[in-house]
Amino acid sequence: MLDIRSRFDLAELTALLATYVGAPSLLRDDPVPSGEDDAGLVDLIAVAFVDELERLVGRGLPKGYVERTFTRPPFAGRPDVVTHLRRHAGRADRLVTRAQRITQDIAVNQVLAHAHALLLRAPLRRPRTRSRLTAMVPALSAISRPVDVDRAIRLARPRLPAHCRDVFDLAVLVVRGTSLLPEGVDRQGAAVLFPMPKVWEAYVEKAISDEAPSEHRVARQVPVPITEPPDRTTGHADVVEYDDDGRPVAVYDAKYKHFGRPSTDDLFQVFTYCRRLRCERGVLVLPGQGESWTVGMGEVTIALRGLPVLAARGVE
Structure with a gap:
């Protein structure tokens, strides 16, 4: 994009x-x-x-040390047998060495x-x-x-x-x-x-990490198996929040689009991730000013959240 x-x-x-x-x-x-x-x-x-x-x-x-190869005198360091064999077939009248040299x-x-x-x-x-x-x-x-x-x-x-x-x-x-x-x-x-969907995804991960309880863990781009073997298809949930026992408690899907009623595709995507991860809460996170909207899909509750940027950090 x-x-x-x-x-x-x-x-x-x-x-x-x-x-x-x-x-x-x-x-x-x-x-x-x-x-x-x-x-x-x-x-x-x-x-x-x-x-x-x-x-x-x-x-x-x-500065730092890097490995240098020496094929002409003065030779420094130790013999480089692999390079010697590859370049000169082990000839006794040729020599190849390697040594560390400090450089910028x-x-x-x-x-x-x-x-x-x-x-x-x-x-x-x-x-x-x-x-x-x-x-x-x-x-x-x-x-x-x-x-x-x-x-x-x-x-x-x-x-x-x-x-x-x-x-x-x-x-x-x-x-x-x-x-x-x-x-x-x-x-x-x-x-x-910039790849703004990825930028927005990174920001959503940071915001969720800041809001989550200290004992919870937040992970990004979590693999989610969509179909069963032998033809397994795997999706990736943008952000998943886990409780202190390692169970998923919420799936967050970062959407870089204007805040508004979600599409059917967006709803079914986060719904599928929730079902496969056995999680009852999904959130579609869009750039916004704090708006919210919630819908139920069976046993899964899906929220639409408008996440502000600077206002979320208390910056005026």
């Missing part, structure tokens, strides 16, 4: 995206206008990112460099922001671009230094979005596209 014009205002949208990628720095008051005629979400993200990147570069990019060309910096390159190509409306991004080019010039950026993100997270978390989360926000550069005879703009 392409959310060309979000149904949320900018403050609510940043809250949703922060839940999706774990970037609370987006909720701060950055010195970037948010009006449609001046600067938008791309500029907001760019300023937040370059603020954190400048701090990190001033402190020094993180590690996964976390590769993700930062990739996000930096994406922002440099974006049509930012504030020249000052572009100048600050350009000034960071020398600091990242020795960092390679990851072949698989999703893998680089997964590798970087477990080893992420505390002082890198904000800038890394912002980089993930940039990488997970897609630049859109619409141009015409009299206009040029920019937007960031």
Whole structure:
């Protein structure tokens, strides 16, 4: 789904995206206008990112050890028998070794460099922001671009230094979005596209987790067997709440659509999940202002809930 014009205002949208990628720095008051005629979400993200990147570069990019292969003298480390056999068939006059070397060309910096390159190509409306991004080019010039950026993100997270978390989360926000550069005879703009159903699903999970009793557990994308073997079909419930004995007490289906009477398909989807999980309560969660509506389907009660964004957190 392409959310060309979000149904949320900018403050609510940043809250949703922060839940999706774990970037609370987006909720701060950055010195970037948010009006449609001046600067938008791309500029907001760019300023937040370059603020954190400048701090990190001033402190020094993180370093780590990587394995290097040596095929020419001086040889370091230990013999690499597998590579020696593959390349040289075990010839005695050839040698291949491997050794660890400390470098800045590690996964976390590769993700930062990739996000930096994406922002440099974006049509930012504030020249000052572009100048600050350009000034960071020398600091990242020795960092390679990851072949698989999703893998680089997964590798970087477990080893992420505390002082890198904000800038890394912002980089993930940039990488997970897609630049859109619409141009015409009299206009040029920019937007960031996100899989908004997934963003909304992540926000619903966070809201349900905050509301649930402390002894309850909340899980996302729970597999639900729909049919029996041998041709088993499995669905996935968006969010399931379990009690302290591990029994499902509610199934939540996050629907990124305007609040209104649910479709038959939506009702039967959550009804089926409830029946298969032996749960008597299902909830369709839509963006809204606190509206509610309930219907019974046999022994299952299904509620329709309009979940606000900032108002749910007590933010005016």
